[in-house]
Amino acid sequence: MRKIKSVEHIWCDSDDRWVYIERYDNGGTGLNFMQGDEYEEFKKNWCKVDKGLSEFYEQMKITIPIQKQSESNIGFINTVMWVYLSAIANHEVKFCGCSAELFAKVPYSNSSLFEPMRLKNVEG
Numbered sequence: 001m002r003k004i005k006s007v008e009h010i011w012c013d014s015d016d017r018w019v020y021i022e023r024y025d026n027g028g029t030g031l032n033f034m035q036g037d038e039y040e041e042f043k044k045n046w047c048k049v050d051k052g053l054s055e056f057y058e059q060m061k062i063t064i065p066i067q068k069q070s071e072s073n074i075g076f077i078n079t080v081m082w083v084y085l086s087a088i089a090n091h092e093v094k095f096c097g098c099s100a101e102l103f104a105k106v107p108y109s110n111s112s113l114f115e116p117m118r119l120k121n122v123e124g
Contacts, residue, residue, distance in 0.1 A: 002024040002025060002026045002028060003024065003025045004022050004023070004024060004025075005023045005024055005025050006021075006022075006023045007020075007021070007022050007023075007047075008020075008021040008023075009039075009042070009043070009047070010074055011037070011039075012074065012078055015078050015081075015082075016035060016036065016037065017033045017034060017035050017036070017078075017081075018033060018034045018036075018037070018039065018042040018046065019031070019032075019033045019074065019077060019078070019081075020032040020033065020042075020046060020047050020048070020049075021077070022049055028054075028058065029054065029057060029058065030049035030054045031049065031050060031053050031054045031057055031077065031081070032046050032047070032048060032049055032050040032053065032054075033046065033050075033053075033081055034046040052084075053080075053081065053084050056080065056083075056084050057077065057080045057084075060080045060083070061076075067079065
């Protein structure tokens, strides 16, 4: 069974989010995040691993290693978080009928690998 080696709370000003990171003795990483700067809220409700995001992050380390090498560790984590969040938002727009006014500008930590996505409402 894996054991937690360290836990970090990192404020990312340019992404306006708190990031929760668990590092394990087997080399794995557990992640979660909260948009906004309310640290007490973050500690109370967001300092637990999001399994989907964490598994997505581990896969992205394998899928786009060049991106991982070109950014700081927290920069790459934030890039993965923006991609993950965009995928979820696109799903919600497509399958949950969100408003046509819903748009996202995704900064991807100054990455040229990914372009910002515009969310579209699917009608019908």
